[in-house]
Amino acid sequence: MTTATSEELRLTDRINRIEPSATMTVVAEADKLRSQGIDVVGFGAGEPHFSTPQHIKEAAIAAIQENFTKYTPVAGTAELRDAIAHRHNMDFDSDYRREEVIASVGGKQALFNAIQVLVDHRDEVILPVPYWVSFKDIVRYAGGDCVLLETDENQGFRVTAEMVARLISPRTKAIILNSPSNPSGAVMSPEDMTEVVRLAHQRGIWVLSDECYVYLNYAARNFSVGALREYKERFVLLGSLSKTYAMTGWRLGYALAPSAVAGAIAKLQSQSTSNPTSIVQKAAVAALKGPQDCVEQMRLEYIQLRDHVMEGLRSIPGMTCTMPEGAFYAYPNISAFLGRAGLKSASDVAGRLLREAHVATVPGEGFGTSDHIRISYATSRAELDRGLERMRKFFAAL
Ligand SMILES: Cc1ncc(COP(=O)(O)O)c(C=O)c1O
Known part of the structure; x- marks a missing residue:
């Protein structure tokens, strides 16, 4: 079966001006690997790991x-x-x-x-x-x-x-x-x-x-x-x-x-x-x-997770990361690794991290910078540790 081009389909100029969301693309790729039985650590999706309050x-x-x-x-x-x-x-x-x-x-x-x-x-x-x-x-x-x-x-x-x-x-x-x-x-x-x-x-x-x-x-x-x-x-x-x-x-x-x-x-x-x-x-x-204490509890938990992820990222030789002051993302700079082992861009880094180390992150290009990857730390400490360990090994081997 051949796929029709957008010209053949006569799609609008406006729809051709935009790209699918980079975050959603990573989540879909990680899900595909999971469906093949691969254990992927998900640092890609930007969503709380908490359940909605009762x-x-x-x-x-x-x-x-x-x-x-x-x-x-x-x-x-x-x-x-x-x-x-x-x-x-x-x-x-x-x-x-x-x-x-x-x-x-x-x-x-x-x-x-x-x-x-x-x-x-x-x-x-x-x-x-x-x-x-x-x-x-x-x-x-x-x-x-x-x-x-x-x-x-x-x-x-x-x-x-x-x-x-x-x-x-x-x-x-x-x-x-x-x-x-x-x-x-x-x-x-x-x-x-x-x-x-x-x-x-x-x-x-x-x-x-x-x-x-x-x-x-x-x-x-x-x-x-x-x-x-x-x-x-x-x-x-x-x-x-x-x-x-x-x-x-x-x-x-x-x-x-x-x-x-x-x-x-x-x-x-x-x-x-x-x-x-x-x-x-x-x-x-x-x-x-209703009661707002759930909001404060989650915020305090994110602060702890932020500190934890920052300690882990900063322990990876060559990686630097600005201290996040809110939300639940860290945005480490990976430029020290570009040029090593054929890595040319943040997309290469995120792609190989996913395929070889089975850690899902989002490449910085989608956010307008080519020297970073985005890590969502809205996950459990145990999951953070698993992902950070895989990242440490991946970057050490470059
Ligand atoms: C900066 C920013 N704005 C808006 C949204 C949209 O969130 P929602 O549509 O779930 O309310 C997001 C979701 O990731 C976001 O990161």
């Missing part, structure tokens, strides 16, 4: 029993939108109202919709490197151009207003911030974030602040752009329950935005998925209004 699961079960199984308003129930606003206002000193909240099928859909609504053909979007894989492709899908903001690993991948200012052109429409960052775990200081938001406000540029990992900030002082109320009409904040409450499979995220933008996002959503799953909305209300 009280959240019970709320979903109750929703089914009570037949809460019909369509809801596109942007989510009033109860859920109020719960999202209330939680954020309480935790981050913001002042969101129901009209400024839209619930979506995961943070990814909220981001996708926000970009489709704000980024037009040929608009420029400033994107700090390293970036989460999907940002670039979602901007491209909308017809926009990403302008990459290079950062310095030795400065902790810091992004400052001066760095942003240098890249602003008459075509600049938005800047994407992601703190804590996937893939580097870097956290922007409240001061740097404030300065970037202030600059964007002055220059009439949108800030899209992806705060999916905001509850996994290891610093004592947690911060959201939502606190910068005076600049609110210029930013859209993206949030998610996926990582905060170990709910990746449930698919519930949200955008907090000026009501006109939230309305535009709802209009788009009304023509695609409509509301997020009704049952999941009930579970989300239980998550947001």
